[in-house]
Amino acid sequence: MTLFLGACTPLGLWLYQDPVITMSRITLEVRKPTRAKPPPVVVALDVKNVNDYPVSAERLELSLRVDGISMGKLTQDSTVTLAIDSISTVAIALPVERWVIADRLEASRDVTHVVAVQGRATFRTPFGTRKVRFAQSSAMVFSERASGSTP
Numbered sequence: 477m478t479l480f481l482g483a484c485t486p487l488g489l490w491l492y493q494d495p496v497i498t499m500s501r502i503t504l505e506v507r508k509p510t511r512a513k514p515p516p517v518v519v520a521l522d523v524k525n526v527n528d529y530p531v532s533a534e535r536l537e538l539s540l541r542v543d544g545i546s547m548g549k550l551t552q553d554s555t556v557t558l559a560i561d562s563i564s565t566v567a568i569a570l571p572v573e574r575w576v577i578a579d580r581l582e583a584s585r586d587v588t589h590v591v592a593v594q595g596r597a598t599f600r601t602p603f604g605t606r607k608v609r610f611a612q613s614s615a616m617v618f619s620e621r622a623s624g625s626t627p
Contacts, residue, residue, distance in 0.1 A: 497610040516569040525558040538595035
């Protein structure tokens with residue numbers, strides 16, 4: 477007699493898979509830029525939790541390059557709970573490095589660029605803390621959003 481059990485969680489055996497992180501869009505906030513402080517670039521990441529239990533993202537380290545030029549880096553500590561077996565979109569406002577000229581960002585709208593993001597996310601799981609690296613490069617168009625609107 478063969479007994480097949482499809483779900484492991486009720487038996488106390490939990491399987492874990494690292495969340496998968498992909499860049500979904502890049503947005504440039506529409507506002508009057510100044511030489512001292514250009515508008516931030518909003519990077520939207522899709523985080524897929526394939527586990528049958530919630531996982532929390534606790535820290536994000538991210539760097540962004542556009543057409544081979546570094547646009548900025550960010551380290552952010554905040555807790556975001558990822559729903560069970562779903563994709564959550566997390567939008568991060570990335571301050572642009574000072575040496576990046578605001579006029580260059582302004583001219584970048586509606587033009588296809590090679591956008592590369594890489595980083596590391598720290599997740600809290602039932603098994604402890606996991607650090608997951610991610611990297612992606614793709615052709616994208618910067619879209620616009622009005623200042624103060626939701627990314």
